[in-house]
Amino acid sequence: MSFWNSNVADNNLKRQRIFGVVAIAFSVTACSIAPGIHPRLQADPVTSQLHAVQIPNHPANSKVNSQLLPSAKVENLSFAVPDKFQGKTVYQVHPSSNEKLIALTIDDGPWPNTTSQMLDILKQNDVKATFFWVGQALQANPELAKRVVTEGHAIGNHTWHHWYRRMDEATAKSEIERTADLIYKTTGVKTSLFRPPGGFLNNGLAAYAKSQKNTVVMWSLTSADTDPHAKPQAFVNNVLKGAKPGAIVLMHDGGGDRQRTVQALPQIITGLKQQGYRFVTIPELLKIAP
Numbered sequence: 001m002s003f004w005n006s007n008v009a010d011n012n013l014k015r016q017r018i019f020g021v022v023a024i025a026f027s028v029t030a031c032s033i034a035p036g037i038h039p040r041l042q043a044d045p046v047t048s049q050l051h052a053v054q055i056p057n058h059p060a061n062s063k064v065n066s067q068l069l070p071s072a073k074v075e076n077l078s079f080a081v082p083d084k085f086q087g088k089t090v091y092q093v094h095p096s097s098n099e100k101l102i103a104l105t106i107d108d109g110p111w112p113n114t115t116s117q118m119l120d121i122l123k124q125n126d127v128k129a130t131f132f133w134v135g136q137a138l139q140a141n142p143e144l145a146k147r148v149v150t151e152g153h154a155i156g157n158h159t160w161h162h163w164y165r166r167m168d169e170a171t172a173k174s175e176i177e178r179t180a181d182l183i184y185k186t187t188g189v190k191t192s193l194f195r196p197p198g199g200f201l202n203n204g205l206a207a208y209a210k211s212q213k214n215t216v217v218m219w220s221l222t223s224a225d226t227d228p229h230a231k232p233q234a235f236v237n238n239v240l241k242g243a244k245p246g247a248i249v250l251m252h253d254g255g256g257d258r259q260r261t262v263q264a265l266p267q268i269i270t271g272l273k274q275q276g277y278r279f280v281t282i283p284e285l286l287k288i289a290p
């Protein structure tokens, strides 16, 4: 187990201090607030910046839905994690013998177009990933969610609204439990994996999640795919240069236009395979961890 370096911890502290002045508005859902939208928000050291994006009432929804698999609810599909990780925060693991395992995590969906495109790529490459869903996005795209589960990917909880602000316990509970309930009702999945929006660990969400024995799943390597100015090749380079055994990789299928992530994903998978990596879901990674 290894945790954030002090630089990131410092940045987290700085971020905590600005909570009081940050009002994430109405339909804000995404991991990030575009630079300029809210000048008081600092760049997220992990995702490069913070954005605010609305869940779209996307005109292509019906088209996407028509392409989906029949809705197959998987009964009581559980992504259990070992006892030692329950109520804990994980950034990466250190596999025994330095086995080249890596876990792709994909946040902020389900999302029209990009989720299904990424599912296609994952399937073509026989790769399983872990998706952290925003409740609002799940409510808008239930058929996409069913497809994610049907195709064997693991699921985590990423709150209902994707708020960064400090929350009292009742609000934190609502953000997490409302999403957990909808994940279960939509897909049959019970998950104890939780990822706090923006990686914020001190706004009440992670504390509530841990109190319920959830595992707070952070990341050790970001594609930085929320950078609005970067080209897909930059996402590829970020991942391929930073890959280490046991790494947890952050990328996004929702929260904004993720076409560049879709474009980068085949090269990310191919490059990691060339480096000798085997792809595992977060529950698999935690089970393998010594």
Ligand SMILES: [Zn+2]
Pocket (backbone or CB within 6 Å): 030, 031, 032, 107, 108, 158, 162, 197, 198, 255
């Ligand atoms: Zn997010």
